Amino acid sequence: MAHCQREFLHAQWKILLDDEFMDAYENGIVIMCCDGIARCFYLRIFSYAADYPEKVLLTTIRNMGGRPCPRCLIPKGHIHLVGTECDKVQRKLSARTNDNVYQEKIREAQALIYGKNWAVESAPVQRILKPQSLVPTLNAFSERFPNFLFNFFEIFHVDFMHEVELGVWRALFLHLLRILDTVAGATDILDFRFCATPTFGRDSIRRFSSNISELKKLGARDYENLLQSLTAFFQSHTIPSF
Structure with missing residues (x-):
């Protein structure tokens, strides 16, 4: 089913x-501009914003496979080195490339599937694709x-909204709410503090109109607001030791 979805x-x-x-990409397209001058424009794809599941589909790699990054071939076992100088060097040295070797591997795997009736997850197919987490x-x-x-x-850059605000930060906030649930009345205090917070700037911090702990109708901008003001709201909460 996953293979059919990718196809x-x-x-x-x-x-x-x-x-x-x-x-139009190769030869350009002539457009008459508003100043009366005809200019030739060339279509280009500079970046594509997507969350991780969509990146996996578009880059045709395995979802959270042995080499899960859509841009490089760093193994999953080295992910903990992210942010280090070594990681920065490895990202450049092991960048994924759309070359003839990559294309030949895909065609070889497809020949086994469509020509010799091997299953998508069969060992002969995976021997070709799995080392680089390809599909x-x-x-x-x-x-x-x-x-x-x-x-x-x-073109698949880090998308801050999907990967941080709706990804890592949202998961962390859910974990913090679970911790507060162990303290009687703690979530009520948190909701009161958020609702009592005035707006700041034109679009920096918006008003929180409902109980944050219920997580109802929260968009990326709401999680951004939570992240900006979280430290002050959690500062005086006392968590019992276990």
């Missing part, structure tokens, strides 16, 4: 990246940009 998504992208789009789906970006030195892995 379906990239079939859609192949329709979007049709011959008309590729001609047997030919990427639409790889197929449509073979001659433009376009490395599609590089």
Whole structure:
């Protein structure tokens, strides 16, 4: 089912990246500007904002596999080194590339699946793909940009909203709420403090209109507000020792 989902998504992208789009990408498209001068514009894809599950689908790699990063080949066992100087060097040395070697591995795996009827998760297929956490789906970006030195892995940057505010920070806040649940009345005090907080600036901190502990109708901007003001609200809470 996961394989069909990947194939379906990239079939859609192949329709979007049709011959008309590729001609505009290579030769440009002439547009008459408002000043009366005709200018030639070239379509370019600089970045693609997505959360991790969507990045996995678009970069055609295994979800949380042995090499889970969409941009590099750092093994899962080295993730704890993130932020170190060694990690910075390894990211550059082991960056994923859309080259002939990558494309040949995908085609070889597909030949086993569609030509010799091997299952997607079979050992012969996984021997080809698993070392780099790849999947047997030919990427639409790889197929449509073979001659433009376009490395599609590089367009998937870190998305702060999805990966921090709605990802790591949201998980941490849920854990903090579970800790407060062990203290009688602690969540009520927290909700009162948030509701009593006035707005600050035009869009820096918005008013909290409901009980935060219920986590109802919270968007990314709300989790951003929580993160900015959390320290003051948690500062005087006393957590009993166990």
